[in-house]
Structure formats: C-alpha cells, structure tokens
Amino acid sequence: MTAPAPNWLGHLSDEERVLQDEAAAVERARGLLARPTDEDPEPLFVAANLIALVHFRLGELEQARALCRAETAHGRRRASGGSPAKLAALALQPQVNLVRIEGYAGDLDRALAALAALERIADGLPARTADLDWWPQDLAADPALARRIRALARNVRVSDTCKILYRRARADLLAPAAARFTARWPALAAQGIQHAAETPWLLGTEEAEPPGPAALTDPDPMARRLAVVRTLHLTAHAAERGERQRVVDLAGPLVEAVGSLPGPWASPLTVPRWWAVLGAALQRADRERQGRILLRAALAEARGDAPLxxxxxxxxxxxxxxxxxxxxxxxxxxxxxHAALAPQRSRAGV
Structure with missing residues (x-):
C-alpha cells in the first residue's frame, strides 16, 4: 500500500465540521429539548445527533449507536401520522451516522456496504443494509427535498468513503475508489466536494503532478481551492523526504493563494487546518520561525477541533x-x- 501522508489531518478539502466541544453540545441539546416537537420534530433529531456524536467522541460506541437507532425508529413511526417526506429525510441522518461509526471505529466491511448503498440513494433507488433502509417513494410528494437528499447521499458517499478508507489505512481501496468517483462525477470538485480529487496528492501517488503555474491564481475560487489542497499535500510530502528548498519554494505561493481566497466556507476550520499543515512542513524544512507563526495562527482559530x-x-x-x-x-x-424517542403509550396505558 502507499505510505500515508505525512500530515496528521488527512483530507484537507473544505467541508462542514461539528465543533468538538462536548459541553457546548450538551447545552445546545438541552435547549433544543425544551422546544415543543409535536409540530416540528427537527429540534429533537438535531439534539439526538449532537449527543450521539458526543458519545462517539468519548468512545462510547454502543450509546451512540443506540441513539441513532432510536432516532431512525422514531422517524418511521411518526411518518405514518403525517409529513412522511420530512421525517424520512430527518431519519436518514442518524442512519448515515451509524455508517460513520462503523467506518471509523467499527466493522469496516459493514460500513463499506452501507456507503455503496448511499450511491443507490444518490441514483434515486431503494437501498437496504444493516444500517440503511431507504425508499425513495417516501419523498415522492416533495421533489425538491428528494433532489437535495440525492445530492447529500452522493456527497457523503464520496467524502466519507475517502476519509474512512484513509483513516483505516486502506490506500489499496482508497486510490481506485477516488478515481472512480472522479470519473463518475467529474463536476463534483467544481461544486466543492473535492475529497476524491485531492486523494492522489494525499497519497503521494505517481499521477499526483504539481498543479500548473497558474493554478494557484485561477479566477475560479473552487479550482484555486483544489490547487491549494493539492499543493499542501505536495509540500507535506516534500518535508517528509527532507526536500527543504522544495518546501520553501512551495510555501510562498501557498501563503499568497490562501490569503486571497474568498469565502464562503463550509467550515471556519478549513483554513486553520491548512495553516497547520504548512506550518508543520516549514518546521521540518528548518524554517522554525515561519512555521511557528503559521501554527500559532492555526491554534488561534482552532475553535474546538481537538485533533488540530x-x-x-x-x-x-x-x-x-x-x-x-x-x-x-x-x-x-x-x-x-431516549424517553422522547421511545414509542408513546396511549392514555389508557395500553
């Protein structure tokens, strides 16, 4: 297998990230639970997703799984009473969370089967695995929501497959998967889902050529972001190989390119993560002062990202x-x- 990339953050593409402040998550969940859910069940699902994530980050996998399964069952029960499209959509997120739990810390084969099923959802087809149960007819009454769910399933299929395979050190599966995603959805990187497109550079494969001389100043912000991410990986690999001058040569244009990139960003943590990778590379190239400046800049904006x-x-x-x-x-x-998600007994107690 290809050696792992010499940065501790893996994929660097911009994406939504839930801040890793467990206490704040509990407080937010408490506030959401104070809202009435008879008319709008969404706050209950958001709260459950937050707390399942807290349990996952604490290593309490069974507690996380139990909440995700309770959410899914609750959504199916309530769908029979009205708003089936919205409830089906709300119940998909905890199923995706189950896939992620298995992918990062559980049964990888089970996770890969569910990730493949997400591709069926993206194609508008039914899908059923140990953790996913999806029927597109549930969204038939809301075509706009159906389109959003298909796009979500496609995006999760691509980004989470790439991240999970990297974290599980399965570069033998990651490289061909990323190539297939790039071929199947060639416009995806231009839309901001760039994990597959950056993967060869992350892995340092032979086809990972340096971006062209104009790539870091491309007028298209998404093309420029991808060039930045690819160049960051090249810089990290150069530092790993002891190519000090190469690191210095790449760092200057990178700093300029990142500084000129416009938003909006899916996550405020994206740019700090970039600064951290570049700062660490400069340190290894004996540019300690410049490296520490960038690392300090990253730390100032870390905002609860524990690995960062x-x-x-x-x-x-x-x-x-x-x-x-x-x-x-x-x-x-x-x-x-669990009490809010459990089946409700009738007033007669039956």
Missing amino acids: VRGVLLRLGEPAPPRPSAPAGLDKVTRQL
Whole structure:
C-alpha cells in the first residue's frame, strides 16, 4: 500500500465540521429539548445527533449507536401520522451516522456496504443494509427535498468513503475508489466536494503532478481551492523526504493563494487546518520561525477541533489538553432523548 501522508489531518478539502466541544453540545441539546416537537420534530433529531456524536467522541460506541437507532425508529413511526417526506429525510441522518461509526471505529466491511448503498440513494433507488433502509417513494410528494437528499447521499458517499478508507489505512481501496468517483462525477470538485480529487496528492501517488503555474491564481475560487489542497499535500510530502528548498519554494505561493481566497466556507476550520499543515512542513524544512507563526495562527482559530489543537501543540512543544471526559449533564440529556424517542403509550396505558 502507499505510505500515508505525512500530515496528521488527512483530507484537507473544505467541508462542514461539528465543533468538538462536548459541553457546548450538551447545552445546545438541552435547549433544543425544551422546544415543543409535536409540530416540528427537527429540534429533537438535531439534539439526538449532537449527543450521539458526543458519545462517539468519548468512545462510547454502543450509546451512540443506540441513539441513532432510536432516532431512525422514531422517524418511521411518526411518518405514518403525517409529513412522511420530512421525517424520512430527518431519519436518514442518524442512519448515515451509524455508517460513520462503523467506518471509523467499527466493522469496516459493514460500513463499506452501507456507503455503496448511499450511491443507490444518490441514483434515486431503494437501498437496504444493516444500517440503511431507504425508499425513495417516501419523498415522492416533495421533489425538491428528494433532489437535495440525492445530492447529500452522493456527497457523503464520496467524502466519507475517502476519509474512512484513509483513516483505516486502506490506500489499496482508497486510490481506485477516488478515481472512480472522479470519473463518475467529474463536476463534483467544481461544486466543492473535492475529497476524491485531492486523494492522489494525499497519497503521494505517481499521477499526483504539481498543479500548473497558474493554478494557484485561477479566477475560479473552487479550482484555486483544489490547487491549494493539492499543493499542501505536495509540500507535506516534500518535508517528509527532507526536500527543504522544495518546501520553501512551495510555501510562498501557498501563503499568497490562501490569503486571497474568498469565502464562503463550509467550515471556519478549513483554513486553520491548512495553516497547520504548512506550518508543520516549514518546521521540518528548518524554517522554525515561519512555521511557528503559521501554527500559532492555526491554534488561534482552532475553535474546538481537538485533533488540530493536539497536533499543533505537539509541534509547538506545548502540553496538549487532557482527553475529553463526559460533560456534566450528558447522562441526563441522553435519558431525556431516549424517553422522547421511545414509542408513546396511549392514555389508557395500553
């Protein structure tokens, strides 16, 4: 297999990220649970997704799985009483979360089967695996929502397959999967889903040529973002190989390109992650001062990204924060969620 990339953050494409502040997640979930859910069930699903993520980050996989399954069952039960399209869409997210739990920390083969099923959902077809159960007719009454769900399934299929295979050190599967995604959806990178397009550069494969001389100043912001990400990976690999001058030569244009990129961004953490990778590469190229400046800039904007914070502090020679522990109120909020998601007995108690 191809050696893993010499940066600790893996794929660098812009994407939505949930900030890793467990205590804030519990507080937000508590506020969402205070809202009435008879008319709008969405706050309940958002709260459950947040708390399932907290359990996952604490390594409490069974608690995370249990919440995701309770959400899915709740959505199906409520769909029989009205708003089936919206409830079907809400119930898809916890199923995707189950796939991610298996992909990152559970049964990889099970996750890959579900990720392949997401491609069927993207094609407007039914899909059923151990963790996914989807019927497109549930959204027949809302064509606009159906189109959004198909796009979501496609995007998750691409981005999460790439990230999971990388994290599980399966470059033998990742390289061909990324090539297939790029061939099947050639316009996807221009829409901002760039994980497949960056993968050869992440892995340092032979076809990962340097972007052309004009790529970092391309007038198309999405093309420029992809050029930045690819060049960042090239810079990290050059640092790993001890090519110090190569790192320095790449760093200058990168700093200019990143500084001139317009938003909006799917996540405010994207650019700090880029600064961190570039700063670490400059450190390894004996440009300690420049490297530390970029690492400090990344740390100032880390905003709860635990892997980013830990990696930066390690490279600055400073102690990392302790591993997160269960925040106050987590157990209580989890119990509240299970009670709200459970089948409701009739007033007669039957």
